[in-house]
Amino acid sequence: MYTLLSIVQIFIAIVLVLLILMHSGRDTGLSGAFGVGTGSGPFGGGSLVERNLNRWTLGFAIAFGINTIILLKLG
Numbered sequence: 001m002y003t004l005l006s007i008v009q010i011f012i013a014i015v016l017v018l019l020i021l022m023h024s025g026r027d028t029g030l031s032g033a034f035g036v037g038t039g040s041g042p043f044g045g046g047s048l049v050e051r052n053l054n055r056w057t058l059g060f061a062i063a064f065g066i067n068t069i070i071l072l073k074l075g
Contacts, residue, residue, distance in 0.1 A: 006071065012064045016057070
C-alpha cells in the first residue's frame with residue numbers, strides 16, 4: 001500500500017508542477033498566450049480554459065496534501 005501511494009505521490013507531484021508552470025502570471029498565462037481574456041474573473045483567469053486550469057491545479061494540490069498526510073501516517 002505504501003509503495004502504491006508513493007507512486008501516486010510522484011505522479012501527482014509531476015502533474016502539479018506542470019499545472020503550476022502553465023500559470024506564468026496575471027495576464028501571461030494560457031489566456032494571455034492565446035490573446036483571450038483580460039485577467040478578470042473569480043480566480044483571475046479570463047477564459048474558461050484558465051478557470052479550469054485553476055480548478056485542476058487546486059484539485060491536484062489538495063490531492064497532494066491528502067496523499068502526503070496518508071503517507072506520513074503509514075510511514
